Amino acid sequence: MTEPRSPSVELQSLQPGQGAESADSGIRDADGLPVPQQIRITNITCDSFKISWDMDSRGRDRITHYFIDLNKKENMSSNKFKHKDVPTKLVAKAVPLPMTVRGHWFLSPRTEYTVAVQTAAKQPDGEYAISRWSEITEFCTADYSSIHLNQLLQKAEAIAGRMLPFTVFYRNQQREYFQQDRDAQSCFLLPTVKDNSGSHGSPISGKLEGIFFSCNTEFNTGKPPQDSPYGPYRFQIRADVLFNKTTNMYFGDFYCMYTSYHYVILVLAPDGSKGDAFCKGRLPALDRSGNRFLTYTEEEDGSLSFRHAQDVNLEVMYTEPVDLRLGAVSQISGHQLMSLSTANAKKDPSCKVCNISVGR
Template sequence: CELTDSLSADSGIGDVDDLPVPQQIRISNITCDSFKISWDIPDSRGRERITHYFIDLNKKENEKENKFKHKEIPTKLVAKAVPLPMTVRGHWFLSPRTEYTVSVQTAAKQPDGDYAVSPWSEIIEFCTADYSAVHLNQLLQKAEAIAGRMLPFTVFYRNQQKEYFQQARDAQCRRMLPSVKDNSGSHGSPISGKLQGVFFSCNTEFNTGKPPQDSPYGPYRFQIQADVLFNQNTNVYFGDFYCMYTSYHYVILVLAPAGSDGDAFCSGRLPALDRANNFFLRCSEESDGSLSFRHAQDVILEVIYTEPVDLSLGTVEKISGQQLLSQSTVNAKKDPSCKICNISVGR
C-alpha cells in the first residue's frame, strides 16, 4: 500500500504507551525516489491496538534528529497500519544518490484524535539509487526539446593548463588517460563519480564554424580530427542534461568504442543514441565514403571519450582567448529550480 498522510505538529501526540516497538527494520527495492520498508513486531502485547505507523526520515548529514516533538516540525509522515512491506514514495521528495536515516514507531489513534505512541525503533541508514532508465529518458526528452538546429564541425578539442599536456608528454605512454567523472550535473546521473573518460568539446562559433578562442579550462588546446574518436565503430550514449543557474544548458554525451570497458559500463545504464540520427551529435557517411559531423547549436556539449587518447593523433596549441573561469563545470551544482532541465524526481 502506498497511501500516506501528513501529521501536523499541532496534532496531539500522547505520552509513550505500551505499544510494541518495531524491530529489525529492513529497507528494500530502493530507487532514486522511493523505497520499501518493513519490520518485525515480536511482542504481541498491544499489537491489536496499532492503527498507524509514524516514520521519521532524515538526510544523514542532518545531525539534529527531527522526531515528533510538539511544535518543532511542521509535518511528518503518518501511514495507516497496512500490511508490510510498505512503499514510501515522493512524500519527502527524495533525492537520488543521497544517504538517509529512518526510524519507526507504532501508534494508536485515540477517540479524541490524539495518538498514543511506542518508543522509536533503532535508526537504519540507507542510500537512494541513481536515475533509472525511465528517468534518464525523461531527461533526454527535455534535452531534445531545446537542442536546436545542427551545425557542422570537424574536430574535437580539449583545453587544459600547459602543465597537463607537458606531464602527458613526459610520461612514457604520451597519452591523455581517462579519469573518473566528477559530481557536476544532475545528482542522479549514473556516470558521476563512476565513469572514466577524457572530456572533449566540439561546439563551434556560429559566425566562424570553428572552436571558440575562449575557454574555462585552460589556455592550451588539444585538437583531434572528429573521425578519430567518432566513427562507425563508436557507440553514443546520453549521460546528462543540466544548467548552473544560467540561461545556457549542458548535455553530456559518452563516446565509447564498441566492445570497450566504457561501452560495457554504459550499455544498460544510459540511453543509447543513433550515431547518424540524434538531436545532439551526428556522424554520417557521405556518398564518397567520407564521414561528416554535426553538433546541436543551442546546448553546450560535453563529450566523454572512454579510452586513452594518444597525443600524437592531434596537435596542442595555445589559444588567443581568455579563460572564462565562471563557465567551468567542475563539480558544478545543477539548478534545482530550472523547469527546462529538471524532472519530477530528486535533483
C-alpha cells in the first residue's frame, strides 16, 4: 500500500508579502480552541520534516490555521532568527496531519531546532483567535542526502581542472607526531574521527574515522610543495600502497574558507573495510580510473600511474591504519603556513561556487 502523501508547507513561501500572515498581527486568546499535544517530528531530512500532533475534538471544527514557532535551539527566544527578514512564527492553513515542513531559508543540516504549535481560527474581521502554545519539542536535522552530495559533486567537477601526475601521498605534522616511542605494535598511523570542517551537512564530519593525506604537486616541479600548514615533518608513502585495485573511492565534500582556494575531500577505503561499509550508500562512489579528481591508469608492465586535479586542493582520507615502515619521514625546507590549515574550518556560506541550495 502506498503511504498517503502529507500536505507540504513551504517555509520559504510563508513570508510577509508572499501570501503569508505574521502570527503576531491581530491575534487574541480564545477559549475552546484545542491545544496541540504530543508533538511528533518524523521523516527528518537536512531541510525538511513532517510534524503531527494530537488534540481534543472539542473546537476542532473551528480551526482554520496553525501557527508554527521554529527556532534554532541555540537561540531559545522566539522571533530572533538570524535572517532578519524571516519571522519564525509562521501561519499555515489547517491541512490534514502529518504536514511536511520544508524550506532551505529556515532549515540547515545537522542543526538542533525547537518547535511549538498553536491552533488558530481566522475571524471575519481578519484577526485570529488562538489556542495556548503546545509544549516545545526539540529535534535535529539530518546530513546531506545522496541527492545533495551529488549536487555538490557536480559543482566540484566543474572547477577541478586538468589532471597532473603524482607518485606519493604525504602527511605533514610536527616532529612529535612521528617520533613517539613506538613499539612494533604501534608503528602505525591510526585513524581518528574527522572534525567538523567543511560543509555542515557532510555525513563524514564527526562520524567517519580516517587519516588525512595530500597528493597535490607544484606545477613547475611535479613534486609535493615544500610549504605546509600542519608541520615541518612529512611522511611520504607510494601512491599505490593506499590507492590500488582493492581500494574504493568516495566523494566526501567540497568547500572553501572565505578564500579563492577550494577543497575536495575524497575517501579511500579498502574494499570490505569498516570505512568502506560506512561510505556505501552514504557517499557518491567514484570510478578509480574515470573521475575528475584522482585516478590511476594501469600500464603495460602492470604498474599504476596516478593523476590528481590541478585546480582544487585534495584532502584524501584513508580509513585504515597505515604502517610507517611502508614510507619515510623527512623534514621539509619550506614555511609553516597556518592560514591554510583546514582544521575545524568553517565553510563560506556565501560562495556561489561550492554551495548548494539546502543550507550550509
